[in-house]
Amino acid sequence: MLARVRAARVASRWALQRAVVRNQWRDLLDFSDPARLATAAAEEGAVWLLEDLCEVRMLVGPERAWLCAAAQNGHLRATQWLYCRVPDPAGPIPVVDYAAESGNLDLVVWLYAACRERCTGRAMDMAAANGHIHVLRWLRIYDPRGAVCSDRAFLLAAGNGHLAVLDWLNRHFPRRLSPAVFDFAAADRHLHILLYLRKYGIAGDVAKAMAKFALVGNTAVVQWLHDAYRHPIGPELVQIAVQSGDIAAVRWILANQDGCVPQPEPVNKLPPGRVSPPASAIGRTNSVLSRSNSVLSRTNSVLSRTNSIVFNTSVVGTSVVGASVVGSSVVGSTAVASAVGSTVAESVVSTSSRFSTRTASRVKVPASAVYTATVLQRLDMVKLLYKHGAKITAQDAEAAAHGGTLQVVAWMASKAPEAFGQQALEAAATAGNLDVVEFLVVNLRHVRWNLIHAARCAPKKMRARMTWVLTKSAIRRGSRTNMIGRVA
Numbered sequence: 001m002l003a004r005v006r007a008a009r010v011a012s013r014w015a016l017q018r019a020v021v022r023n024q025w026r027d028l029l030d031f032s033d034p035a036r037l038a039t040a041a042a043e044e045g046a047v048w049l050l051e052d053l054c055e056v057r058m059l060v061g062p063e064r065a066w067l068c069a070a071a072q073n074g075h076l077r078a079t080q081w082l083y084c085r086v087p088d089p090a091g092p093i094p095v096v097d098y099a100a101e102s103g104n105l106d107l108v109v110w111l112y113a114a115c116r117e118r119c120t121g122r123a124m125d126m127a128a129a130n131g132h133i134h135v136l137r138w139l140r141i142y143d144p145r146g147a148v149c150s151d152r153a154f155l156l157a158a159g160n161g162h163l164a165v166l167d168w169l170n171r172h173f174p175r176r177l178s179p180a181v182f183d184f185a186a187a188d189r190h191l192h193i194l195l196y197l198r199k200y201g202i203a204g205d206v207a208k209a210m211a212k213f214a215l216v217g218n219t220a221v222v223q224w225l226h227d228a229y230r231h232p233i234g235p236e237l238v239q240i241a242v243q244s245g246d247i248a249a250v251r252w253i254l255a256n257q258d259g260c261v262p263q264p265e266p267v268n269k270l271p272p273g274r275v276s277p278p279a280s281a282i283g284r285t286n287s288v289l290s291r292s293n294s295v296l297s298r299t300n301s302v303l304s305r306t307n308s309i310v311f312n313t314s315v316v317g318t319s320v321v322g323a324s325v326v327g328s329s330v331v332g333s334t335a336v337a338s339a340v341g342s343t344v345a346e347s348v349v350s351t352s353s354r355f356s357t358r359t360a361s362r363v364k365v366p367a368s369a370v371y372t373a374t375v376l377q378r379l380d381m382v383k384l385l386y387k388h389g390a391k392i393t394a395q396d397a398e399a400a401a402h403g404g405t406l407q408v409v410a411w412m413a414s415k416a417p418e419a420f421g422q423q424a425l426e427a428a429a430t431a432g433n434l435d436v437v438e439f440l441v442v443n444l445r446h447v448r449w450n451l452i453h454a455a456r457c458a459p460k461k462m463r464a465r466m467t468w469v470l471t472k473s474a475i476r477r478g479s480r481t482n483m484i485g486r487v488a
Contacts, residue, residue, distance in 0.1 A: 035063075042066035042082065045075030050082070062086045071095050074102030076110065083115060094119060100135050101126035108135060112142065119146045128165050129156035136168060149173045151180075158193050159184035166193065170200075179204035186212055191221055198228060206231040214253070217246030226256070233257050235366040242369045247380055254365070254388050365390040374399040379408045392416035397424045401440065404433035413444065420444055422454075429457040434469050441473035449474075 034053050041049040054062060062085045070078040079099070083089055095115075099107040100123035111117040119139055124147050127135040139147035149169060157165040158181045170177060177197065182204030185193035189212050197203075206229045213221040214237055226233060233253055241249040370390045373381040377400075386392065392412050397419040400409045409428075413420055420440060425447075428436040441449055451470045458466035 038063075038066055039069055042069040042075075042078055043073050045070060045073065045078040047078050047081050050078065054085070064089060064091055067095060068093075068098050071098040071107065071111075072102055074099070074104035074107060076104060076107045079107060080110070089115070093122065097123040097126065100124075100132070100139065101130060103127070103130060103132035103135055105135055105138060108138065119143055121146075121148045121150050123147070124149045125153045125156060128153035128162070128169060129160055131157070131160065131162040131165055133162075133165050133168055136165065140172065149176075151176060151178065154178070154181050155184045158182075158190065158197075159188055161185070161188065161190040161193060163192050163196060166196065177202050183208065189213055189216065189218070189221075194221075194225075203229055207234070207236075210237055211240050214240045214249060215244050217241070217244045217249040219246075219249045219252045222249075222253070223256070235364055235369075239366050239369050239372065242372045242376075242381060242385070245376060245378065245381075247378070247384065250381060250384060254384065367391070367393065370396050371399055374408065374412075375403065377403045377405045377408055379405070379411060382408065382412065386415060392419050394419050394421060394423065397421075398427045401425070401428035401433065401436050402431045404428070404431055404436055406435050406439060409436050409439060413440075417444060417446065421447055422450055425449060425454050426457045429454045429466055430459075432459055432462045432466070434462075434466065437466065438469055438473045441470060442477050445477065 038050060038053045041053070050062070050066070062082050064086055067079065067082040067086050067089060068091075070082055079095070083095070089095060094117050096108055096111040096117040096119045099111055100119060123139060124136060127139070128149070136147075149172070154166065154169055154176055157169060166181075177200055179202060182194065182197050182202050185197065186204065186209035194209070206225055210222050210225050210231065210233075213225070222233075222237075225231060233256060238250065238253055238257075241253050365385050365388050367390070370382060370385050370392060373385060374396045392415060397409075397412060397416070400412050401420070401424040425437060425440050428440065437454070440447075441451070451474060455463060455467045455470055
């Protein structure tokens with residue numbers, strides 16, 4: 001009924017105005033439901049139509065819903081006309097709240113000056129949601145009691161990407177930023193909001209944020225989140241990147257799968273309440289290590305002097321033997337000192353490793369990632385996942401056969417021929433992929449195909465042709481050599 005009015009409101013309002021001038025607007029409108037037509041006229045600000053509906057069409061009178069609709073869309077003249085004629089303009093939600101939502105400051109000022117309207121917290125929330133910072137400033141100055149901001153304003157401003165509004169709210173209502181603001185900004189991928197929250201140390205669900213940006217292939221933001229918040233790259237992120245279809249994103253995530261993962265506190269024999277070795281133990285360890293180093297340096301000096309004596313002396317016999325004995329004793333003491341030093345170093349390393357709270361973890365490629373890439377018929381992505389250790393299963397082979405891309409089926413059959421069986425053949429026959437059916441029957445000789453059942457799986461329109469292809473392939477199978485090894 002209101003299709004013509006809505007079309008005129010959205011696309012060509014000037015045509016409706018021209019029809020009014022020519023007195024032809026009655027032919028364009030449907031008056032079977034005047035109440036709904038009046039609501040549409042209030043949303044569009046058509047005062048002339050409201051006057052005709054209230055006077056000529058004998059309606060009861062303007063309703064408050066029309067007034068709220070006009071104020072919500074920012075029509076000053078229509079709001080003024082309706083406000084003077086509505087019997088009771090007051091309601092649970094003041095009209096000025098709807099005016100603040102529209103961002104028309106002149107309408108807000110008129111309601112405050114002429115109608116004595118006062119706003120509520122909803123006015124601040126909706127103005128922040130739509131990015132009307134000029135309305136927020138005016139309400140803050142001229143109605144400080146009513147202009148009370150709630151946490152919803154922060155969430156809506158961050159979710160809609162209004163950085164100026166969020167900064168203004170943070171300056172006038174401090175300590176209201178929460179992890180939920182981070183989540184709302186990450187839900188719509190507003191990077192500038194995330195950078196702003198990073199300055200204040202606000203972090204929410206980083207995993208969901210990385211997933212949102214990985215879904216659109218934005219690896220730069222994923223890398224920034226990974227480096228800024230030290231969050232690991234899990235298998236679910238690989239799956240999401242495969243769903244996005246961006247091979248560059250998948251390649252980057254697979255190449256940067258090592259991340260720092262917080263680990264539980266180690267079990268040690270320290271007194272309760274301490275999370276690090278005592279300072280006295282560290283001091284004793286350092287002193288033992290320094291004494292070992294000094295002994296080792298003195299032993300090296302003695303050994304060098306002994307070698308000089310041995311090589312400079314001309315006495316043969318007891319002197320040489322004595323020098324050899326001295327050398328052997330010195331070498332033994334050197335080995336003991338080295339052993340002491342290495343033992344102390346190992347103890348220090350083991351002590352430091354015991355009290356480390358972070359360790360690297362290797363992310364595995366999920367099995368569902370190969371299936372998703374196969375459904376998308378992305379051979380390059382399947383090759384990349386296979387290179388990083390992913391396995392080709394029977395479910396992946398069935399999806400490849402149903403997809404109908406012969407190149408994908410041939411490559412997967414060359415890498416995992418055992419994954420292709422009767423189910424893959426039936427999937428190809430169900431989809432009507434004649435070339436895939438012929439390839440499977442001719443090249444995969446290790447499978448005993450049930451060709452009759454495969455022919456019955458084909459659509460009725462293609463069943464005769466499928467039977468002919470299966471028969472021809474069965475005949476060629478006996479004379480043609482296996483081509484799986486030659487598939488690139």
